[in-house]
Amino acid sequence: MSKPISTGSEWTFDLIQQYDNEIAKLAKEFGLDTYPNQIEVISAEQMMDAYSSVGMPVGYNHWSFGKQFLNTSKQYQRGQMGLAYEIVINSDPCIAYLMEENTMMMQALVIAHASYGHNSFFKGNYLFRTWTDASAIIDYLVFARKYVSECEERHGVDAVEEILDSCHAIMNYGVDRYKRPAPISAAEERRRQKEREEYLQSQLNDIWRTIPTFGKGDEPESRRQRYPVDPQENLLYFIEKNAPLLEPWERELVRIVRKLAQYFYPQRQTQVMNEGWASFWHYTLINALYDKGLVTEGFIMEFLQSHTAVIYQPSFDSPWYSGINPYTLGFAIYSDLRRICEAPTDEDRHWFPDIAGGDWVEVLHFAMKNFKDESFILQFLSPKVIRDLKLFAIADDDQEPTYNVSAIHDEAGYRLIREKLARQYNLSYREPNIQVWNVDIRGDRSLTLRHIPIDRVPLGDDSDEVLRHVHRLWGFDVHLESRDDESLLATYHCPPRRESEDLEELEDRIGNA
Amino acid sequence: MTHVIDRRLNGKNKSAVNRERFLRRYRKHIKKAVAEAVQKRSITNIEQGENISIPSRDLKEPIFHHGRGGKREMVHPGNKEFIAGDRLPKPPSGSGGGTGDGQASDQGEGMDEFVFQITQDEFLEFLFDDLALPNLARKKLKDTETFKYVRAGYSTQGTPAKLNVVRSLRGAYGRRLSLGGSRRRKIRELEAQLAELQAAPDVPDPAFSKKDQIQALEEEIAALKSRVKRIPWIDEIDLRYNQHLKQPQPATSAVMFCLMDVSGSMSQMHKDIAKRFFILLYLFLKKNYQRIDVVFIRHHTSAKEVDEEEFFYSRETGGTIVSSALKLMQQIIEARYSPAEWNIYAAQASDGDNWNDDSPVCGKILSEQILPLVQYYSYVEITPQDHQMLWYEYEKLQQAHPESFAMQQIADAADIYPVFRQLFERKAA
Numbered sequence: 001m002s003k004p005i006s007t008g009s010e011w012t013f014d015l016i017q018q019y020d021n022e023i024a025k026l027a028k029e030f031g032l033d034t035y036p037n038q039i040e041v042i043s044a045e046q047m048m049d050a051y052s053s054v055g056m057p058v059g060y061n062h063w064s065f066g067k068q069f070l071n072t073s074k075q076y077q078r079g080q081m082g083l084a085y086e087i088v089i090n091s092d093p094c095i096a097y098l099m100e101e102n103t104m105m106m107q108a109l110v111i112a113h114a115s116y117g118h119n120s121f122f123k124g125n126y127l128f129r130t131w132t133d134a135s136a137i138i139d140y141l142v143f144a145r146k147y148v149s150e151c152e153e154r155h156g157v158d159a160v161e162e163i164l165d166s167c168h169a170i171m172n173y174g175v176d177r178y179k180r181p182a183p184i185s186a187a188e189e190r191r192r193q194k195e196r197e198e199y200l201q202s203q204l205n206d207i208w209r210t211i212p213t214f215g216k217g218d219e220p221e222s223r224r225q226r227y228p229v230d231p232q233e234n235l236l237y238f239i240e241k242n243a244p245l246l247e248p249w250e251r252e253l254v255r256i257v258r259k260l261a262q263y264f265y266p267q268r269q270t271q272v273m274n275e276g277w278a279s280f281w282h283y284t285l286i287n288a289l290y291d292k293g294l295v296t297e298g299f300i301m302e303f304l305q306s307h308t309a310v311i312y313q314p315s316f317d318s319p320w321y322s323g324i325n326p327y328t329l330g331f332a333i334y335s336d337l338r339r340i341c342e343a344p345t346d347e348d349r350h351w352f353p354d355i356a357g358g359d360w361v362e363v364l365h366f367a368m369k370n371f372k373d374e375s376f377i378l379q380f381l382s383p384k385v386i387r388d389l390k391l392f393a394i395a396d397d398d399q400e401p402t403y404n405v406s407a408i409h410d411e412a413g414y415r416l417i418r419e420k421l422a423r424q425y426n427l428s429y430r431e432p433n434i435q436v437w438n439v440d441i442r443g444d445r446s447l448t449l450r451h452i453p454i455d456r457v458p459l460g461d462d463s464d465e466v467l468r469h470v471h472r473l474w475g476f477d478v479h480l481e482s483r484d485d486e487s488l489l490a491t492y493h494c495p496p497r498r499e500s501e502d503l504e505e506l507e508d509r510i511g512n513a
Numbered sequence: 514m515t516h517v518i519d520r521r522l523n524g525k526n527k528s529a530v531n532r533e534r535f536l537r538r539y540r541k542h543i544k545k546a547v548a549e550a551v552q553k554r555s556i557t558n559i560e561q562g563e564n565i566s567i568p569s570r571d572l573k574e575p576i577f578h579h580g581r582g583g584k585r586e587m588v589h590p591g592n593k594e595f596i597a598g599d600r601l602p603k604p605p606s607g608s609g610g611g612t613g614d615g616q617a618s619d620q621g622e623g624m625d626e627f628v629f630q631i632t633q634d635e636f637l638e639f640l641f642d643d644l645a646l647p648n649l650a651r652k653k654l655k656d657t658e659t660f661k662y663v664r665a666g667y668s669t670q671g672t673p674a675k676l677n678v679v680r681s682l683r684g685a686y687g688r689r690l691s692l693g694g695s696r697r698r699k700i701r702e703l704e705a706q707l708a709e710l711q712a713a714p715d716v717p718d719p720a721f722s723k724k725d726q727i728q729a730l731e732e733e734i735a736a737l738k739s740r741v742k743r744i745p746w747i748d749e750i751d752l753r754y755n756q757h758l759k760q761p762q763p764a765t766s767a768v769m770f771c772l773m774d775v776s777g778s779m780s781q782m783h784k785d786i787a788k789r790f791f792i793l794l795y796l797f798l799k800k801n802y803q804r805i806d807v808v809f810i811r812h813h814t815s816a817k818e819v820d821e822e823e824f825f826y827s828r829e830t831g832g833t834i835v836s837s838a839l840k841l842m843q844q845i846i847e848a849r850y851s852p853a854e855w856n857i858y859a860a861q862a863s864d865g866d867n868w869n870d871d872s873p874v875c876g877k878i879l880s881e882q883i884l885p886l887v888q889y890y891s892y893v894e895i896t897p898q899d900h901q902m903l904w905y906e907y908e909k910l911q912q913a914h915p916e917s918f919a920m921q922q923i924a925d926a927a928d929i930y931p932v933f934r935q936l937f938e939r940k941a942a
Contacts, residue, residue, distance in 0.1 A: 013517055020515045037515040046520065049527040064574055066535030069528040070629035093516070100521060115515065161534070169575055315591020324590060392592040394601070397584040405599040408592055421588040432577050457583030465575035 004296045005289075011104040013041075019108045019289075020115070026288045027116045031361050032281065034119040035134060036093040039111065047099050048072045050087050057089055058141045060148035060256070062164050086278075088114040090122040090267070092134035105302045108295075112285040117278030124369045125273070127266035131175075137263060143189060144256045151249050163250050166469035167236065167257035172431055174236035174261030197248040231435035231450065235470075236261065238436045244445060245475035254473065269372040269427060276330010277368050283307055283331070313389065324421075332385045333376070337363055340382065347383060378422035383414045393420045398456075432459055434480070446477035453484055459492075467494040536635065542567045543631065547639040552785070555821050556792045557807060563636050566628040637796070640789070662757035671754025680753035688751055693741045700737045703730050766804040767856040767888075769795060770845075772838045774863035776813040777830040783895045784825055787862035790893050790929045794860050802856065808845060812838035818845065833866045835903060836874040843882050857887040865894045867903040876906040884914050892920040893929070 005018050016039065027034070042050070052069035053059040089095040096114035098107050122128050152160045232238045236258040240251050267274070290300045313328040314320040340348045341360035349356045355363050367380055392408040393416065407413035407420065423429050437450035447470070451459055459482055471478045471494040482490040536543060546565040595601075631639070667680055707730045715723050771791050773784070798805050809824040810816055816837040842859065850857060867875070884890060892907055894900070900922070911918050923929060 013519070016517050017515075020517070024515065039515060039517045040520045041517065042520045042523075046523070046527070052528055052531070061530045061534060063531065063534040063538045066528065066531035066533070067572060067627070069532055070535065071627070074629055157534070157537075161538070165574070170577070172576060313590050315593075316589035317591065317593075321589075321591075324588070328590075389590045390592040391588050391590055392595055393586055393588045395584065395586045396603075398582045399584075402600040402602055405595045405597055405601070406586060408595055408597050410597070413597055417588060420586055423586075424588060432579055434577055451577075453583065455584035455586075457585060458580040460578040460580040462573070462575035463577060465573075466577050469575070 002293050004299070005294050006104055007296055009103040009105065009302075011102070011107050015104060016041075016098070016107055016111070019104075020111055022289060022292075022294055023108070023112050023116060023285050026285050027120075027281075030281075030284070031365060032116055032120040033123055034094065034116060035091075035123050037115040037119065038093040038095045039098060039115060040095060041098050041100055043100050044076070047087070047097065048076060050097055056141055056260075057091075057095060057138060058145050060145045060164075061152075062168075063161065064165075064168065086110050086114045086118075088118045089137075090118075090128065090132055090134055090263075091137050094119040094122060094134070103302070105295075105299050106306065108289075109282050109286060109303060109306060113278045113282035116285060117281035118274060120281075121270075121274050121277045121368060124365065125266070125270060126370055127269055127372055131266050132263050140189065140259065144260070147252065147256065151253065155249065160253065162472065163253045164257065166472045167254055169466045169469035170235045171257055171261045173434060174234060174258040175265045176234045176237065177427075193252065197251075226438045227441050228436060228439070231437055233433075233435045234258075235434070235436060235449075239470075239473050242439070243474050246473065250473075266372075269374075270376075272326040272330040272333075272373045272425065273368065273371065273376050274330070275327045276332075276334050279307075279311060279327050279331040280334040280364075283335075315390070328389070329377075329385075332388060333380050333382070334364055334367070336382050336385050337367060337380060339384075351382060373425035374422050374427075377425060378418060381418045381421060383409075386414055386417050391417050391421065393417055429454060432457075437481070444477060445475075446479060447474045449478070449480045451480060451482040453482060453489065456484065456489075458482065458490060463492050464494070464496070467492050470494070536631070539567055539572075540639075542571065544639050547636060548785075550636075551640060551788065551792070556788065556795050557805070557821075561636070562630055562632045564628055565631055566626040569625050569627045572627050640792070660759045663760050665756050665758040667753045668756040669750075669752065669754070671756065675754045675757075677753045677755050681747065681751050684751035684753060685747040688748065689744050689746070692744045696737050696741050700734055700741070703734045703737070706730060707734070766806070766854065767798050767802040767858060768806040768808060768850045769798055770808045770810060770842050770857070770859040771824065772810045772812070772842065772859065772861040772863075773824065774813070774833055774835065774838075774866065775811045775824075775827070775829045776833040776866060777828070778833070778864050778866050779895075783862075783864055786895050786923060786925065786929070787893070788825055790862060790923070791860055793929060794858065794891070798858060806850075806855075808842075810838050810841055810845075812841075816841040832868060833863075834871050835861075835863065835867045836871050836878055839875055839878045839883060843878065846883075846886060852886045859883070859887055859890045861890070861892045863892075863894060863903070864896045865898070865901050865904055867901065869902045872902040872906040875903065876910055879907075879910055879918075880913060884910070884917055887917060890918050892918075893923045894920070895923045897924045 005022065006015050020037070020039070048069060050057075051072045052065050059065060087097050094115065096110065096119075098110055102110070122132075122134060128134075148160060148164075228238070236254055239246075240254040240258060243251070243254075246254070286295070286300070286303050289295045295303075311325070311328045311331050313325045337355070338360040340352055340356050341358045341363050344352075344356035367376065371379060386409045390409055392413075393406045395404045395406045397404070407416035409417065433452045433454065434449055435452070436447070438448045440446045440448075449470070453459075459480075463480065467478055467480055478494045480492040481488055543565050546567070547563065550563045550565075667677060707727060710723060710727055710730065713723075769791075773779070773787055775784075795805070795807065807821075809819050809821055811819055811824050811829075812833070812835065813829045813831045814834045814837065818841065838861075846852070846857060879890070894904060904920075904922075907918075907920050911920055921928065
């Protein structure tokens, strides 16, 4: 047994280094592969800044971040926001923040959680490897910030703000989920920026070439080639490349928002896995410190208290309930995976034949690297976790007079619960599936988007607002159709139309069909 | 490899620009909120920040999201008694919540208002929107002439009452030392010789016997001593008087009289504009004086001293006699605010309505009794209409007393400022 690293609750830079050294040694033993760490000690006010810039170390200026900041500082004053627990930047080196008010125990927890947990997740998970380039992001953010402020100088704050507002409105539609993007590098971006402007303009002219087409107007609709030929799910990209009226600098702003969307995309897809992974490792690493005698009884008690608060899951009927806590779910799944490897039961052998009794470190790393929330839950949510959390599914069908309990944590329900919960984390289930359907390149240049509902769930009431933003970017009429196997459920237009126009169009279509 | 960096010394206000952008965007809302806050506040309590609240729906950043309806299925934790196939009654339609998107972030309660703090400076800026607020720095104000005597060393002239005995005697002693010093030394030397002589054995000397020598020495000593004695004990030249300089002492307290017509013709809108005017004056005075009293006098046909609440928010009906307020103000000055100790300011707001017979009376009271006592009297007439008798009466006053009388017609709050312009420019000279 060694001597504890520290006994008081005060931290010093020296102690932080010592704890980090010990944690790093242990992390290495557990096979955690990380980017180099950069730990920054900051004050509470700076933490608020960090919070409100959505975890970007440098961001462009925009009112929405100001709103976030005001909100954060208010919550902080009211004491609603406990401790700024962890903000960590997916970059190389990986930046984590420690708040000066925290105790030594808390600093050690955050180091284990962020600098070894999240950090190894960023480096290992396939979505991050595919979609983000940790070594280039900071440079890119700096470039973006500078570019935006130059635009503000040249074109005025309002003009820039309008474009950014509109881009933010469709920021969630800025990713090709099935196509690997080219990694971004700031130097390359700058070099190509000029080229891009000129090239794009020439491309555009190509799309919008208006050669008189004699006798083509009376072609039947079905024979006419749509543009784009296949529906496009990356709305921002489509606008950046095709919007007829955008100035080059506006296009560049669209691109900046799109690149950021791309950078945050994996985080939206791996919340449970990522938080669960970080929580599992802070728990495992700090406990290992305790086993080695490097931390005191008091330290570990205080630690367990914080840990419990982090993974607390109120039940569905509690006033504090606001959905499933990703920390809880992720932590439970990883912990149970370890149990399945170390002490498998018959049930585990039946459910996880290729994992039960395996090497837990390897199994956990495999799980962390090759999945996103949806597939991770589908693959690894065990009956025991379902039982522990007492999960049950409720179906709310607007055509039924009652809610229906469709599955609970019993033998008959495990698989159902697993599928239903996994689907809940599927992005297209969480966000409406909207794609670029057609552009009328020969006519009024209008853009038509198509919404494909899942389970008849309609679009929310912001849709008209969002469409206004799309219209601002596109510059010509924008339509949005909600379409369910050939029946048109709803349409939205910007500029708005009278209902009679809608009806006429419907009749035309039905007449044609 | 881990680097630990202390960033605490780096800039704090990374968010300042974004915050400012936010305020800029919601200017309209904030102005409205500030206007409401002013209604609630006392004018002596204007200098603080404010919680501003904006309806959350106005701040929403729209995104495509699912609406309600269709078939939704959600997995929840913490099952207690449900079994598969249970049917639960739905709440009557129209009650919110429901099984929304489990990750919805802003479904908490009391979140339909977005509340945030603005600072005092921001508050004032929104209050007097677009009037570049004067830099309310300490300007050299014309002040009541009170003086304070401060000790300023000693002078050689003064009245006997101010004679400083110690200093005078010290001077005398010094003079005596300097004048008699050499003679005293001589005396000491001679006395030493004398003692030596007396102690020495008698050596007969026919020419200059010891006795003669002693006598000669004694005579010399006596002569010297009488010379020394003739140095005057104290002389005109030694006298020192305490010197006091007269320093003008600005009175550190000011009193501000707010006079307002509350007859039936003054609407709440009129009063709000007047309130802003009073606030601005108060803020200006607050920069200049340590202590400020505010006296509220409201009048219709008769005047009354009231508290602020009543001043701004109670309605009266009936006609208007302005002079009643002026008379009351004069009485209050007499009773409580001696112009020797108080800087008196007055601000009068009215819609210009007055009984015609009364206007000349007002002019008279002002020019003869009030204006000589006050630092500054400002009158604002809140009306878009043509002037009436009172205005013309006051115009005469302004010509007669450009130093201490300002008047302005105000149609809305933005017109308030010129009155202050005058106030400052006059004093800045």
